[in-house]
Amino acid sequence: MSIFKAAAIQMRSGTEPRRNAADMEAMVREAAAKGATYVQTPEMTGALVRDKDARATAFTTEEKDVVVATAARLASELGIYLHIGSTAILRTDGKLANRALLFGPDGKLLASYDKIHMFDVDLDNGESWRESAAYEAGASATIADLDIARLGFAVCYDLRFPQLFRAEALAGADVLTVPAAFTRQTGEAHWHILLRARAIENGAFVVAAAQGGKHEDGRETYGHSLIVDPWGRIIAEADHDEPGVVIAEIDTALSAQARKKIPNLKNAREFAVNHVARLKPALRRAAS
Template sequence: MTRIAVIQMVSSTDVNTNLQEAARLIAEAADQGAELVSLPENFALMGLHDTDKVAIREKFGAGIIQDFLATQARKYGVWLIGGTIPLEASIPNKVRASCLVINNQGQCVARYDKIHLFDVQVSADESYCESRTIEAGQQVCIVDTPFARIGLAICYDVRFPELFRCLVAQGATLISLPSAFTAMTGKAHWETLIRARAIENLSYVLAPNQGGRHANGRETYGDSLIVDPWGHILSRLPHGAGVVYADLDLNYLQTIRRNFPTLDHQKIACQQSSI
């Protein structure tokens, strides 16, 4: 079995401060034996304004945040799922919200750009329009690791089960979902959605979340979760910064898939080109 960890943060408006906090938590995870560690969405910056992330965007393959991930992975000999970082887009005033997977040698082995953008009216006083500053991705992403075949998704993606079914159709046994769920939507839907994606896809789900009040006034829900293929919550952190752990047991996963073969009973095939 492999020990896996998710990190919960309450990221600030200062990149250096956030990277220092992430480094502390990655070190803690590694010290507890974690071999795969996942950071939350926007771990390096929760800006005062949506455009703040555009100001710190990096070219893919070079930049302070990407160098940080590579250094931490090498230093502790862990695989890192790098939450999201703002990478250059094809439009000058936008970014790609990109999740990078870094192996234990510090090499980037996968990149997923968030497909579904959070353009919603949460309440009369709270609304979001990610498409103003984020350019949507178009490609589903799977990565092979020594531990599992991992499917990548980000936050709002969780509301689109067809994406997850495409990941599983390509062999995913573990799905990573770095998030920054709002307090209101998190209270209503977070646990239900995470457990549903695990159950219907008979997969482990890692769901690191932001979890507290940020300088921009936004409150994120927290409750970072690790859920097994039967929907059991293996570990959770309700609020604040920290790390939670679980053991990844692929023999257990294969037993569940063999005894309860819902994936084999699927009648409507995933149309990957439609994502």
């Protein structure tokens, strides 16, 4: 069990990775100066780019990526765990991954996770997204054992798939992470509810750094970066969509306490689903 300060960095990433990396650095330094030893940035920290040709210019491999290099340097210099919530990474097969990366206090890459669930949706008012047209989905969950906590990874739309978080909690994760770029429309409706639900269901802290505001590529994101405790209480929030830093103290003993009070992870049972077909009632014969 351990106690540490966690920070969620809220950004408004534009289309230029170097400028976004500089904005990220300033806020990571602010978080570290306030005592945070685990710092999380939002989904697509490096850039938010809708245009296909512009994506090809903006994104590159891990070895050449400016956000990756900046994060490794900052983690080492500040002696923190720095979690890039995600950034677009060019894979060896030429496809893009929506990839989270965690760097340790020595600057080395400790873990990575490729977003599993692609945001392919058609919303109200003509808002439509096809993430699978640009990115290749991941195929496995990731757990990272740190000296401060056991971390479970997710990215944005993964939030709507509770089985991912349940699997990570069953594997011992006491801090679940949900860096995101929730749209304004879906964020206003579901963001707080879903994050609190994942915390309650799994008796775990949830740290969710978000993108916020009107971006250069035209999209609008909801902001409201949150840190939620294992009882579902919001213990830190950016109550707006402006860039900024929120910090909260995390005591992993509270996760163990919540799971002892309500041991639903242990009490879960396997079950079958019985499908009872609806039978058409027999027609009554008319009296003769």
